[in-house]
Structures are given as C-alpha cells and as structure tokens.
Amino acid sequence: MNDTKQLPPLPDRLSTDPRSPHHVAAVFEHDVGIRFNDKERQDVTEYCISEGWIKVPAGKTLDRKGQPMLIKLKGKVEAYYA
Incomplete structure (x- = not known):
C-alpha cells in the first residue's frame, strides 16, 4: 500500500x-477514487467537493472540438486515494 506521507493532498x-486550470499532475501519479452519493464512479472527469458536483461524459456525444460533452451531477462527493 502507498505511504500516505508521500501522497499530495487531494x-x-x-x-x-x-488543459484545465484545475488539473494537478502530481495527484494523477496515484490512483484516485471518487464516491458520488455513496456509490463508486469510474467515469468522473471533474469534481468539486465543496460545491457538491461531478462532471461525467454524456454518452458518446462530442463537442465541435472532439471532446466529450459533459453533464454536471449534484450530490455528495468524496475523493480518496485508492
């Protein structure tokens, strides 16, 4: 198991x-898990714990730049190192 002293804070x-200003490369060197409304989610692209939302792809639809279209879901968000 990873030593928690070496993990950067989430x-x-x-x-x-x-490309996002909220991307922290050091965090992604470790496995990050997201629990949304007490269920594990594997498809989360962005989250905000204090505002209580996650963004997930809306099926296979793409925007005009070729990026997946995202929908925002509101609820209880927990992030942790897996």
Missing part, C-alpha cells in the same frame, strides 16, 4: 483534462 476541485 484538492477541493480536480479535473482530468490537462
């Missing part, structure tokens, strides 16, 4: 998109 808001 930010309040995090995005998997490297």
Whole structure:
C-alpha cells in the first residue's frame, strides 16, 4: 500500500483534462477514487467537493472540438486515494 506521507493532498476541485486550470499532475501519479452519493464512479472527469458536483461524459456525444460533452451531477462527493 502507498505511504500516505508521500501522497499530495487531494484538492477541493480536480479535473482530468490537462488543459484545465484545475488539473494537478502530481495527484494523477496515484490512483484516485471518487464516491458520488455513496456509490463508486469510474467515469468522473471533474469534481468539486465543496460545491457538491461531478462532471461525467454524456454518452458518446462530442463537442465541435472532439471532446466529450459533459453533464454536471449534484450530490455528495468524496475523493480518496485508492
């Protein structure tokens, strides 16, 4: 198991998109898990714990730049190192 002293703290808001200002590369060197409304989610692209939302892809639809269309779901968000 990973030593928790070496893990960077999980930010309040995090995005998997490297172009986002909320992307923290050091966090993604470790496995991050998201629990949304007490259920594990594997498809989360962005989250905000304090505002209580996650963004997930809306099926297979893409925007005009080829990126997946995202929908925002509101609820209880917990982030942790897996």
